[in-house]
Amino acid sequence: MKKKIALITGVTGQDGAYLSRFLLKKGYIVHGIKRRSSSLNTWRIDGIYDDPLKTKSKFFLHHGDMTDSLSLERIIKMVKPSEIYNLAAQSHVKVSFEQPEYTANTTAIGALRILECIKNFDKRIKYYQAGTSELFGVSKSKFQDENTPFYARSPYSAAKLYAHWITINYREAYNLFACNGILFNHESPMRGETFVTKKIISGLIKIKYGIEKKLILGNLYSKRDWGHAKDYVEAMWLMLQQKKPRDFVIATGKQYSVKKFIEMTCKELNINISWKGKGINIKGINEQGKIIIECNKKYFRPTEVESLLGSTKKANKYLNWKPKTPIKKLIKDIIDFEKKSLKVNG
Ligand code: NAP
Ligand code: GDD
DSSP states (O other): OOOOEEEEETTTSHHHHHHHHHHHHTTOEEEEEEOOOSSOOOTTTGGGGGSTTOGGGGEEEEEOOTTOHHHHHHHHHHHOOSEEEEOOSOOOHHHHHHSHHHHIIIIIIHHHHHHHHHHHHOTTOEEEEEEEGGGGOSOSSSSBOTTSOOOOOSHHHHHHHHHHHHHHHHHHHHOOOEEEEEEOOEEOTTSOTTSHHHHHHHHHHHHHTTSOSOEEESOSSOEEOOEEHHHHHHHHHHHHTSSSOOOEEEOOSOOEEHHHHHHHHHHHTTOOOEEESOGGGOEEEOTTSOEEEEEOGGGSOSSOOOBOOBOOHHHHHHHOOOOOOOHHHHHHHHHHHHHHHHTOOO
């Protein structure tokens, strides 16, 4: 049987790193698009070259950019993939308020650029679009699923909304095998350090080991449905292995506030935390009476998504997919990784 060839945009990001390893294990040849940077941006995938699968001859990186059609066309024509996973995006919600045009160019028009290449070059290429629960924004229903109305609350979400609909449009207009995965927050040791879970865990470890004194955060009252990236990349792959292209919500069905996430991390790290004050004035205090957590306006978004909680009935039914990692294990995985990176023990 002919070897499957996957092309991953955003290969240097959290999901790109997990998906590359997952597909290599499945026997794929994996090509990734990385953007040029003045310092190395491949730390998440460097390990692939050292692993016992001897993946050197099965894993390739190419310079390209989601804002540069010529580079995308060149790579797709050269690689001739059977599947494209479009994971590249300016993916930080808060940053999207500061760089709305760049976010739209990369995250919305970037998806269109790839779909155009598929339409013009080879319509047999299957396409995965990295969609997001941010699309639900302000939702009237407690649980969100594939039928819940969208309400974009940030330039990031508005850009992903375009990517979502252009994927559906190309599927219907040109008969492409194109799927949207509407993924709720997923985290891991590979998570970028400015996303809240990694920031909390890294910050609290630094406080525990005397490297830093305080952790400054934004809104502690928003609630998220947090899963493990390792589980979620399998769902991406499963979507492209079905007979029919469909869109799926991927989530855990469990929800915690940012404040509760801090408490769970403190428990795991044996830090005794108590709270004083409310709203932006809330403070987290340790057993010596020192303030270790404070909030600052600069980490709040102009418009917040207060509550996200996913229902995965459709993914259970068609993909036979279920999340495997409980939040406690997710937190422990990130703690272990951070302790190693910071060279602290105990
Ligand atoms: P991430 O860690 O921020 O990775 C984003 C990737 O996109 C990185 O490889 C980044 O390159 C690349 N990228 C950014 N701008 C680019 C450009 N102009 N040209 C080429 N590449 C560019 O994000 P992630 O957590 O892995 O998420 C993967 C995808 O899923 C994203 O589209 C995200 O919006 C979406 N998503 C994520 C979640 C989540 O909770 N993680 C949930 C729903 C949807 P550098 O490494 O050089 O920065
Ligand atoms: N980043 C960050 N930093 N968020 C904070 C902070 C802080 O200091 N303090 C509180 N928060 C709150 C945010 O306001 C938000 O309500 C919540 O923590 C989660 O923030 P992030 O971890 O930045 O994730 P996100 O939910 O905004 O976006 C992530 O998940 C989306 C899926 O729902 C990103 O990965 C997006 O790319 C993804 O689409």
